[in-house]
């Protein structure tokens with residue numbers, strides 16, 4: 001067997017590259033296998049990164065020392081903050097990446113990393129000695145040895161491309177699917193199921209009539225994913241709509257839609273339905289938003305967000321030409337759906353390791369998620385843990401109160417899925433705490449202790465935190481006196497209520513109608529950094545809500561600290577046989593994990609908590 005790696009990563013998509021960088025940055029020798037070097041960090045769907053939930057993941061990956069945020073900041077065509085006018089929990093950045101430049105930037109970063117060996121080779125077999133993975137065999141017949149293996153094969157495993165009544169073997173963007181590895185995974189007794197996702201047609205930019213379409217420009221007043229000021233001269237995206245003609249065309253052809261023909265599994269991402277699915281679900285709705293978005297500065301293909309379909313080509317032509325601005329559009333790639341093998345996440349530990357195959361980790365779309373962001377987040381956790389396991393160290397697990405990453409992983413490894421999981425802000429009841437602006441405060445220290453975040457990033461986070469705490473402390477101390485002039489300004493200019501006794505700057509800022517910079521009028525010396533200002537405003541305006549949330553978070557952490565191991569659930573009186581069966585199957589990591597089981601019946605959690613407390617009390621006495 002050739003060479004001796006710590007970690008072998010199979011797949012250089014968004015999960016695989018993040019995993020490889022994490023393990024390599026922590027010091028592991030990594031072999032990164034990919035079917036085709038042009039598939040590195042490929043964006044087969046919309047090259048958009050971020051948005052509510054997904055943007056939160058990107059910020060958290062950056063705070064934990066991951067790389068996707070930096071690579072997107074180096075390759076975006078446009079960046080905007082979504083939900084600016086709404087509450088801080090749902091504000092999120094969204095970037096339209098240049099998919100060609102993004103691929104090249106990631107490939108170059110991999111090639112330059114001293115601990116990563118990149119190899120174009122299709123993995124065909126996972127080598128397992130019955131106790132532990134030992135290596136990977138590739139299509140050339142060569143085998144490579146290692147201590148841990150990470151599978152990040154996306155939508156390639158037994159991939160099938162569906163357009164109309166045609167269903168043929170194929171990977172994303174017509175790359176070759178991989179079959180042999182799928183067989184090897186099944187031979188290891190790992191449960192496989194079929195999922196699908198789809199993408200819209202791509203249009204030749206010179207055939208789009210942009211006249212009359214609403215342009216959506218990039219934002220320059222925000223900060224990028226890594227805290228930089230956005231560049232000027234960003235590309236525009238454009239907004240148009242379907243109309244009654246579009247909807248009628250789809251209705252007239254639903255019988256030849258793969259959804260009706262049945263040549264596709266029904267399990268696609270609910271959050272990102274095809275236009276066919278939208279017409280089936282909302283037959284009376286004619287107006288659906290369509291975003292026309294550039295994909296790269298290096299070519300003139302445009303993405304039609306909102307027209308995801310795998311209808312036959314002639315129907316796709318009719319649909320596209322019925323939409324304003326696309327009357328003469330030329331389709332350069334037809335929309336398609338892809339069906340692929342995925343594993344049920346309940347077979348995984350929170351470290352992303354398979355419970356049944358020690359040393360084997362999986363991350364990304366193969367685990368039943370959809371999205372570059374979800375894939376990268378899992379890749380980071382899998383990479384960290386493969387490194388730790390290769391060096392005989394304890395696994396790294398995040399609590400649900402720490403991040404959307406932990407919420408996603410908990411959901412994946414706890415509840416079986418029959419559709420790809422997408423992270424949205426509603427994925428966590430702690431979303432007011434898990435904001436995009438405080439990702440560093442929540443996570444960077446953890447990553448610094450792991451050796452994933454460098455001194456400079458850690459120092460900047462701790463300095464910012466000290467600055468904010470010092471400023472908030474000062475604002476509680478300093479008071480505005482109820483002089484005639486001050487009250488006139490508060491009431492007439494800031495449209496806020498007067499006050500009878502000296503009031504702290506902190507109290508004034510907690511009022512909705514007063515902004516931080518307004519306090520300069522009363523002689524307050526404000527900090528200038530817009531990110532620090534945002535953090536100060538959120539902390540003071542939402543303090544009451546955050547205090548209430550803290551209690552819920554403490555209870556969740558309390559349950560997460562109840563580590564289970566091989567727990568005898570039979571000893572718990574009052575549990576239903578179904579729950580008993582599910583608990584024995586899941587072998588949960590903690591009571592916290594049990595608390596999010598969808599099959600749990602009311603009252604059963606407290607039975608488990610009480611039993612846990614009793615058993616740990618008894619074990620302490622004995």
Ligand SMILES: Cc1cc2nc3c(=O)[nH]c(=O)nc-3n(C[C@H](O)[C@H](O)[C@H](O)COP(=O)(O)OP(=O)(O)OC[C@H]3O[C@@H](n4cnc5c(N)ncnc54)[C@H](O)[C@@H]3O)c2cc1C
Nearest residue numbers: 011012013014015035045123153154156172364365371375
């Ligand atoms: C048609 C389509 C539509 C999509 N629509 C959406 C959407 O609407 N919204 C959304 O959020 N996401 C969507 N996605 C998903 C998004 O592309 C994926 O979530 C993301 O790419 C997953 O990243 P990954 O790293 O898990 O897998 P991928 O990016 O697919 O990377 C897999 C990697 O594994 C490699 N590989 C596979 N098998 C082997 C092997 N045997 N040996 C060596 N290398 C191997 C491949 O070469 C590739 O590098 C879509 C994807 C497709 C294909």
